[in-house]
Amino acid sequence: MNKHPKKISEETIHSNPWWTYKHDVFEMPDGKQGNYYYGETSGMVMVVPVMSDGRLVLTLQHRYLEDKQSIEFPGGGIPEGMEPIEAAKKELLEETGWIADDYVKLGIIEGSNGLLKDRGHIFLAYTTEQKAQALEEFEDIEVLYRRPDEVDQMVRKNEIWCGQTLATWALVHHYFLHNE
Known part of the structure; x- marks a missing residue:
């Protein structure tokens, strides 16, 4: 696998406060050129809040694109210039009302790496x-509390369908498998 494309040019097609839509022209080693269109963000965070009794804090919110409710871990975009840990603290308080003193970075995910440059920083808190809660103007979020076995059950029943939450849950499982 050595047929890696080389970027020739990059153009911004559209930009808004949340993401940028781009068009790149690339060239393959054989000289053929192609086009690549993608979105780019300043990154995102997702937080898995753990309460003293072992239950986890999740959110229930309506997702516009799918027009249905989604159960997720708290998270959101990283404002330009903000460190991921600070964004994690901000999102946790904003969406759930919870504060955490101890954060563990579990890893980084790229939720849709063929379509979007959106590096996700995953934390346990x-x-x-x-x-x-300190919700933003258009947010309507219900806070849920579930034991880890209940979250597993929700995943199996496809009650949790958010890709970022599912990837985050895999990192949580790996962390507890190797750190307890």
């Missing part, structure tokens, strides 16, 4: 204090 041990909650310490609950305050009120």
Whole structure:
């Protein structure tokens, strides 16, 4: 596998506060050129909050594109210039009202690496204090509390269908398998 394309040019087609849509022209080793269209963000975070009793904190929110409810771990975009850990703390408080003092970085995911440059920083967070949610203007999020075995059951029943949440859950399983 040594037929890697070389970027010839890059153009921004559209930009908004959340992502940029780009068009690249690339060249293969044999000289043939092609086009690649993709989205790019400043990254995202996802947090797996663990309560003192072992339950996990999840969110239930309506997803516009699928027009249905989605059960997910709290998360969101990383504002330009903000460190991932700070974005994780912000999203946890904003979406759930929870504060955590102890964060463990579980890894990085690329949820749709053929379509979108959107590096996802995944954290485990041990909650310490609950305050009120600080939702953004168009957010309507219900907070859920589930044991890990209940989350496993929800995954098996396809009640959790968010790809980022499923990838995050795989990292959580790996972490606890190798660290307990």
